[in-house]
Amino acid sequence: MISANFSAIFYLVSGVLFILALRGLSSPETSRQGNFFGILGMIIAVAVTFLSTGSFSSGFIYVLIFILVGGSIGAFIAYKIPMTAMPELVAGFHSLVGLAAVFVAISAFLNPEAFNLGKPGEIKLGSLIEMSIGAAVGAITFSGSVIAFLKLQGIMSGSPITFKGQHPLNAIILISIIALIYLLCSTQSSNLFWILLAVSFLIGFLLIIPIGGADMPVVISMLNSYSGWAAAGIGFTLENTALIITGALVGSSGAILSYIMCKGMNRSFFNVILGGFGATDEKSSTSSKEQRPVKSGNADDAAFLMKNASSVIIVPGYGMAVAQAQHALREMVDTLKKNDIKVSYAIHPVAGRMPGHMNVLLAEANVPYDEVFELEEINNDFANADVAFVIGANDVTNPVAKTDPQSPIYGMPVLDVEKCKSVLFVKRSLSPGYAGIDNDLFYKENTLMLFADAKKMTEDITKNL
Amino acid sequence: MEIDPLIFRLSIFILSIFVGYYVVWSVTPSLHTPLMSVTNAISSVIIVGAIIAGLSGNSENVFNTSSIFGFFAIALAAINIFGGFLVTQRMLAMYKKKKKDKK
Numbered sequence: 010m011i012s013a014n015f016s017a018i019f020y021l022v023s024g025v026l027f028i029l030a031l032r033g034l035s036s037p038e039t040s041r042q043g044n045f046f047g048i049l050g051m052i053i054a055v056a057v058t059f060l061s062t063g064s065f066s067s068g069f070i071y072v073l074i075f076i077l078v079g080g081s082i083g084a085f086i087a088y089k090i091p092m093t094a095m096p097e098l099v100a101g102f103h104s105l106v107g108l109a110a111v112f113v114a115i116s117a118f119l120n121p122e123a124f125n126l127g128k129p130g131e132i133k134l135g136s137l138i139e140m141s142i143g144a145a146v147g148a149i150t151f152s153g154s155v156i157a158f159l160k161l162q163g164i165m166s167g168s169p170i171t172f173k174g175q176h177p178l179n180a181i182i183l184i185s186i187i188a189l190i191y192l193l194c195s196t197q198s199s200n201l202f203w204i205l206l207a208v209s210f211l212i213g214f215l216l217i218i219p220i221g222g223a224d225m226p227v228v229i230s231m232l233n234s235y236s237g238w239a240a241a242g243i244g245f246t247l248e249n250t251a252l253i254i255t256g257a258l259v260g261s262s263g264a265i266l267s268y269i270m271c272k273g274m275n276r277s278f279f280n281v282i283l284g285g286f287g288a289t290d291e292k293s294s295t296s297s298k299e300q301r302p303v304k305s306g307n308a309d310d311a312a313f314l315m316k317n318a319s320s321v322i323i324v325p326g327y328g329m330a331v332a333q334a335q336h337a338l339r340e341m342v343d344t345l346k347k348n349d350i351k352v353s354y355a356i357h358p359v360a361g362r363m364p365g366h367m368n369v370l371l372a373e374a375n376v377p378y379d380e381v382f383e384l385e386e387i388n389n390d391f392a393n394a395d396v397a398f399v400i401g402a403n404d405v406t407n408p409v410a411k412t413d414p415q416s417p418i419y420g421m422p423v424l425d426v427e428k429c430k431s432v433l434f435v436k437r438s439l440s441p442g443y444a445g446i447d448n449d450l451f452y453k454e455n456t457l458m459l460f461a462d463a464k465k466m467t468e469d470i471t472k473n474l
Numbered sequence: 475m476e477i478d479p480l481i482f483r484l485s486i487f488i489l490s491i492f493v494g495y496y497v498v499w500s501v502t503p504s505l506h507t508p509l510m511s512v513t514n515a516i517s518s519v520i521i522v523g524a525i526i527a528g529l530s531g532n533s534e535n536v537f538n539t540s541s542i543f544g545f546f547a548i549a550l551a552a553i554n555i556f557g558g559f560l561v562t563q564r565m566l567a568m569y570k571k572k573k574k575d576k577k
Contacts, residue, residue, distance in 0.1 A: 027516045031509070037502070043512075051555055054519050055521060066529075067536050071528065075546075075549045075552065076549075078549055080552045082557075083552060084556045087558075087560035090561065102554050102558060106520065106550075109551045116530065116541070117540075120527075120541075123527065124526060245480075247526065249522055261498060262509065266509070269506075368504035369565055369568070372570070377570055378571065379571055
């Protein structure tokens, strides 16, 4: 058994290694080393915990068995999961962190002596507060992530589920959680503890159901943040530095990502959380729909345009992921490059279903990361480019966001695709995008619509090049 | 009067939020997905608490209600740790720089 001070220092070391793990992600070159630091930090934390408990009894063997079982499931998933399913995977992982936090809190509540927190029914006040906050946030993370997972997986409809009195109901539940924590701390009643958990599970569920499919980038980031705060709450209970540091890191990381996502959609955080976006706007757009002429073409026309271009910018979106067109796209780009055509990729912050989703898909298709640019980096280049190839993106290219103050997406940063000499827009039909509004880009003089499945169209273009 | 150790932990917590704030802003947007999967993995350091919980049973009776919850938490956190780090590794391995022209 090692001394408490000694193990505290090692927990600090592992906390620092976790900071370095995130620091490594500032560039792809240092990122792999960062991941290694993260793994090292985790090994140190687990090893120190074993050493500090000092009991290598039969319980120890069961701990190893459960680590092994969980670890092999995790490793199996990590190797099998397709990159298009990353949002679901991350949502699923969040739910596990949340549930683990709940379980640890339950265990600490039932057997506080094992954690040095006092006796059952006489848990130290501070620990009880920390424990109940950790448990409540963990429960919200769990049920919220499960809903997010079901929505992303398509098991549950991605459209927002709203009902009358939703917001007052949520407000009442949130207030009751605070009241329950207060009562729990003053009475130490285990019944209140179970009620608190049940109510927290419920609010997590209710908070996520009104949020629509395309708002998922915000939701996932937000749940990422919650899972961090839950871990920090448990960290305070256990007086564990590694857990407190990590919780704070993850909590602020998720919060920043949510902020970036909200900014990418020009919507306030509360606007997203209150939900219902997409459901209300659909009606207004269908009524005002008028027939406007569009130019449509085939793969041959597209190939002709691109062959005569000297620079092409590709704008991928969620539709590319759905159609699994990223590999076909890269083959097309390879052919273009052989003809000495300059190609780059433009990625909008909210393209895809989670932050950075498009980048991973392109990386998977062997697209070098230095050909992929963010909105601010590339937006001025559209004016000088010959062809913009929009594949699976829609709302993020809509010029209405800059011109029409009436539009629900007015003010959202968009890619200036229309400034290109010509625009090729791959889409299955003229249906409006997620925001439920018509894209003005379809009707521009220089736009050629390519109505087809993204993957098939890309392959056909490659053949014609 | 002595300072409550809680205050020290709170200081660590607050300062870590600031560290997190600056570190995460420096993460390049193209690596935001790996960022999420790695934060997933590291927040599963909660396994530390799960292990303490799992070992809370005495030598005659390894399984009591409290330790069973601990064991489940260990399995959940382990899924996350292995899954999170490995999938991050897998993603990061795909990020490649442009190859030099063969000409």
